[in-house]
Each structure stands twice: as C-alpha cells, then as structure tokens.
Amino acid sequence: MRILGISAFYHDSAAALVVDGDIVAAAQEERFTRKKHDAGFPHHAAAFCLEAGGCDMAGIDHVVFYDKPFLKFERLLETYLATAPRGFRSFRMALPVWIREKLFQKGLLRERLRRIAGGEAWNGSLLFTEHHQSHAASAFFPSPFERAAVLTMDGVGEWCTTSLGVGHGSRLEITKEIHFPHSLGLLYSAFTYYTGFKVNSGEYKVMGLAPYGEPRFAGLIKDHLIDVKDDGSFRLDLSYFDYCTGLTMTNGRFDALMGGPPRKPEDRLGQREMDLAASVQAVTEEVVLKLARGIARSTGERNLCLAGGVALNCVANGRLLREGVFENIWIQPAAGDAGGALGAALAACHGIAGQPRAPRHGQRDLMKGAYLGPEFEQERIEAGLAAAGARFETLPEQQLIDATAEALADGKAVGWMQGRMEFGPRALGGRSILGDPRSPTMQKVLNLKVKYRESFRPFAPSVLREDVAEWFELDGDSPYMLLVADIAEKRRRQMTAQQQALFGIDKLNVARSEIPAVTHVDYSARIQTVHADTNPRYHALLSAFKARTGCPVLVNTSFNVRGEPIVCSPADAFRCFMGTGIERLVVGNCFLRKEDQDPALVQDYKDRFELD
Structure with a gap:
C-alpha cells in the first residue's frame, strides 16, 4: 500500500511516501523552490517522493493531509468571538485567506494533486489527520521501541498545543491534551x-x-x-x-x-x-x-x-x-511541521489501513539516518557542475576522502554534498559545510565569512559513534543532532580568572577545549554521532581525519547561507560555493578548489536571501 503524506499552507511544506510501512522518501518543498520555509503546496517534493517510489499518482492508494482545516477555522472563529472586538484587525486580515484558500482545502488539494504526473488517474482518496496526531505518529512509529510514551509540543495545531499519548506495536492513542x-x-x-x-x-x-x-x-x-x-x-x-x-x-x-x-x-x-x-x-x-x-x-x-x-x-x-x-x-529528526507529512502518512498506514509496523532488522530506527531526500548519480553531478561552468577533477573514493581530510586538517572550509539529502532542519553529512574543530578561529570564520550570520551562533560537532564517549559526556546514539551534552572533562581547557570574569558575547573568543570551534560558552555541544551503516562515506571521512589529526570530530553546519534553504542539487552547491568563503567543494566524486574556478562566476551571495 502506497500512502503519500502532505503538509502545506502554514510553513515548512513537505511530502513523504510510505510503502507498506516502509519510509521510502521525504523532503521539504523549500529545498526545490529555494524559498526558505516555503508554505506552498509541495508539488516538487511530492513529485520527488513518487519518483523515488517508482510510481506516479495513479499508484497512490491514499493521500493524507497533516491537519484538519475546519478545526483550525473553528479555533480562529472562537478566538475572535471570545476576544471581540480587540482582535478584529487580525481577524479581518486572516478571513479572506481562509475563505479563498484554506477553508475549502479539500478541493484545493485535489486540484493540486491532479496536476502531478498520473494525477488524472488517481483514485481520489484524500484523508485528514489531526495536527498532533501527525506529530505523535511521526515520533512513535519510526522509533526503535515496541512501546513508549509519546509527547508532542509545538505552537498550536488545530486546538492542541501539547499532547500525551502511548504507543504499543501498531497502535497509538492520544490520552491527554x-x-x-x-x-x-x-x-x-x-x-x-x-x-x-x-x-x-x-x-x-x-x-x-x-x-x-x-x-x-x-x-x-x-x-x-x-x-x-x-x-x-x-x-x-x-x-x-x-x-x-x-x-x-x-x-x-x-x-x-x-x-x-x-x-x-x-x-x-x-x-x-x-x-x-x-x-x-x-x-x-x-x-x-x-x-x-x-x-x-x-x-x-x-x-x-x-x-x-x-x-x-x-x-x-x-x-x-x-x-x-x-x-x-x-526524537523525530523532522520534529516540526515538515515532519507532519511523514506522521500523517504513518498514522493512516497503521491507524486507518491497519498495517503492521515494518521490521527493524537490527536498525536503530526506521528513519534511515534521515537520508530520505534526492540523490544524484555521478553522471548527473558532472553534467550539472559542467553546465554551471565549474572546474573540477573526478577522484576515486579513497583519494577523494584523503584529499578532503587533508583540506580540513589544513584549516579549509569544505562544502560536502553526498548521497541523499536529509529530511528535517539539520545537515547530517549529506548537505554539510565542514571544518576543523581544533581551530580557535573556525567558528568566527564560518559564521561571518561563510554563513553570513550572527557571530554568537554555535556549531555542532560530528563525531564517530565509537569515539563519542572519549570526547563528550555522552555514551549513546545521537544521530540526528538533537541532544546537547558537555565536552568531556579531560578535553576541556582551564580558564583564567580574568576569562571567567567575562560577560556576554565577550566569552565567545575564549578557547574552552581541544575542539573550541564546537564548544559553546557553557562547555556544551549539540552532538551528531556518525554511524558507518547509515552514512559510510561521511564515517570514512571522519576516520581519515582522525588518522591524520588524532581527532574523530568535525565541525558540521548546514550547506547554505543565512536565509537560504539547505542546498539540494549540484548546481545549488556550486552557487553557494562561489558566493561564500568555502574553499573546497566535494560533490559525489568531484573535487573542486576555489582558486581553480573562473573569477567571473563569483557571486555576491551575502544579500541574496531574506534574513531569517
């Protein structure tokens, strides 16, 4: 059974495809349209998911939307009536949009879905789940647990803002809100x-x-x-x-x-x-x-x-x-509204269609490392880069890994695009900018010259799973960069009395550990553990960097600038490379040096995107 989940019309629109309980594909629309937090109908994301599943709309059994528009409209009306006349201005602005687009969303969704390839032959089965039911399903059903408590918290869905549920096998029940x-x-x-x-x-x-x-x-x-x-x-x-x-x-x-x-x-x-x-x-x-x-x-x-x-x-x-x-x-890696598309599909798969959960076969969970987006074959990568005017060399895998590890050890910022794009807000070694965490200046350089963002923003470490406890006060999995833990005591540097007396942003330039670029001012770090089974090439790169430096950690930040969605395609990656201070670009087996590129292709990228 093929089920397509959709989230749209608020922010972070997305699509996800579940086939017989298996998560086949998921992606946010923003990655294709290059519009941050794109709220429009996820036409491109849905088309990608269908392509990844080897079908078109004619092969879809159910489409499931991630919330219930009529319940949301009920909240809008009741809130206005309870607070009138104070909220009239806000109500007056919202009402035309609801009447024009959101109130009759079933018709709008059907019309947009029929525009996708095979849509004219689609059976028309369109279902709706409640917003927090979608969140809860996205949390429990892909998890590694046979049974668990489920907690969802956000701004607001229809009425619910916080929900408590219990999952057992293929059943999930919301008990409190x-x-x-x-x-x-x-x-x-x-x-x-x-x-x-x-x-x-x-x-x-x-x-x-x-x-x-x-x-x-x-x-x-x-x-x-x-x-x-x-x-x-x-x-x-x-x-x-x-x-x-x-x-x-x-x-x-x-x-x-x-x-x-x-x-x-x-x-x-x-x-x-x-x-x-x-x-x-x-x-x-x-x-x-x-x-x-x-x-x-x-x-x-x-x-x-x-x-x-x-x-x-x-x-x-x-x-x-x-x-x-x-x-x-x-924790569901796409915990926000984008993940609602996946949750809606899973809720229908298990709760409506009654299908059993997919077997785990020893996997930690069913998210496949969150690598659920598009990937590009080497031939397409080379064609895309050539069309953009890029100058590159194509290297065998081990030579590519060695050249990248050497560039990182030399203190260079590296754009790294490999395999399937991540689903969710975090770059996890599929669409990442990488750096040497040992450098005391790397955080400032990446923030100001590469990401064009505020200097206080911390960067996350990627670490080999087998070495995490040696460097951090964590001895477990954190594959989705959703857990913060402190730097291991033995890796910290003692601060002088003068340094300890600093306040606010003045703390930023104090190197606090052996890996200062990923050590926040309170000695914490947002950790990603890298596993050989879900991302073997990124694991190999970290291993090569460790062999050179003794350090199994890299700075990992998303491959984009402030206000830009994470890159999706080789052309996106090359544009960002040419518009920022990134010094090396690695896409598939293609290795690019900034100094080799045509200076005429350099872009003024800093002000290209609306600030986030």
Missing part, C-alpha cells in the same frame, strides 16, 4: 519575537544565545506569564500576550514587565537579550522535565518519543536525557 491559547511553543516564540528574531525561524537563535546570559527573568516568567503544575500542565496569563488578537506576539504589558520595548531585528544584541534568552530556556526546560516526569508516573513507560517544534530544543532534550526520567529517548 493542552489546548490553545496555552502553549509552550508560543511562549518561546513570544521571547523569540521580543528579542528581535523571526517567529517560526529564529527560535534556535534564542536557544544558542541563552548560554551567554543569566536566567534573571525566570522568576518573573513563572510569577506572571506561566503557571506550571507538578505534572507539567500549564496555563499562560494571556493579558501579557497579543497573539490571540493582534499582529504581534507580545503587548505593552509584557514590555513593562520585562523593562522595555522589543529589540528591533538586526539591532546590536545586549546583555538583556542574552538574559531573556537564558530565562525562557530555563523555564522551558523546567516545563519539559515536569511534563516528562508526569508522563512517566501516569504511564509507567520506560521509553519516550518526542516530536513537535519544541522537540527541536536539543538543550532541553539533553537535560531530559541526563535527568534519567526515561531509560531511552527518541
């Missing part, structure tokens, strides 16, 4: 807005900024903004927020509580913003821990699965793991 307007995700987004970042895009910046600050506003948040019970259930005081009735997240009362107006985007970051970030991060971690403890008590389960946008908060995930509330934790 917290409803809009009370939302942990929206609380975090309110601080994202207030600190000057873009909602639904900049939340990870708040997380990265938090270690530079002190949580001096945490008491204010708990005293005035959120009431948290022992089991993690919570309510917000809506008099401080404007997301129900206005066009901003917070209001004047919030400003007065926090001591001033919101920071304007791109204004200089101060200690206040760092302290605000630290505070909302601390409160978020407290709520997540209480929710997890409550779920553990009520279900008796030993395993926990997570999804929803809040599950991308890898600092909270790492703390949850360290606290030992559950024996095992598994």
